[in-house]
Amino acid sequence: MKTDKTYKSALERLSGYIRANGMRPSAVRRMILEQVCALPQPFTAEQLAKACAEQRISVGSVYNALNLFVTARILHASVRQRGRAATEYELMTDNTMRMQVICQKCGRKTDFNDKAIARLIQERKYSNFNLQHFSLIVYGECKVCRRRVAKATLNS
Ligand SMILES: [Zn+2]
Numbered sequence: 001m002k003t004d005k006t007y008k009s010a011l012e013r014l015s016g017y018i019r020a021n022g023m024r025p026s027a028v029r030r031m032i033l034e035q036v037c038a039l040p041q042p043f044t045a046e047q048l049a050k051a052c053a054e055q056r057i058s059v060g061s062v063y064n065a066l067n068l069f070v071t072a073r074i075l076h077a078s079v080r081q082r083g084r085a086a087t088e089y090e091l092m093t094d095n096t097m098r099m100q101v102i103c104q105k106c107g108r109k110t111d112f113n114d115k116a117i118a119r120l121i122q123e124r125k126y127s128n129f130n131l132q133h134f135s136l137i138v139y140g141e142c143k144v145c146r147r148r149v150a151k152a153t154l155n156s
Helices: 004-020 027-038 045-053 059-071 115-123 143-155
Strands: 075-079 087-091 097-103 109-111 134-140
Touching (some): 004 027, 004 059, 027 045, 027 059, 045 059, 059 087
16 A cells, blocks of 8 residues: 555545445445555556456446546546556545646647646635645647647648
8 A cells, every 4th residue: 555644535535525425335446445545656447457356346346436536536537648548547645736738639748837826726715625636737739749730831
């Protein structure tokens, strides 16, 4: 397990989400969350399914849990850029701040860290809410795609 604290915090958020949505708690889901916390981050659904197979958890349960964890903001999902395209999942901790620029044409992503924006969001008061984490995604067009378009225009 990554850390006990990580698992406890994730479990707390999952339980809260399940209660708030009138769902039934499930032991299998808890076991899957335990496996999630034990995996190196980020991980793919395949990796999680493999770890869960050893606990005799079905692939179907793994995919259902993954979708729920993303909806419940326990996991952050993004498309892997290197190698074969696959969705990667990563645990969101209590103070995850994610800022990314994503190219709308090719999906290339770059993390950035803007302390001024982070401070602005963290110091802002959200009535009836405590800030736990946030993600900011800026969409644009990367250098490579821009160059490709310029070239195509030149050749036509
Ligand atoms: Zn691009």
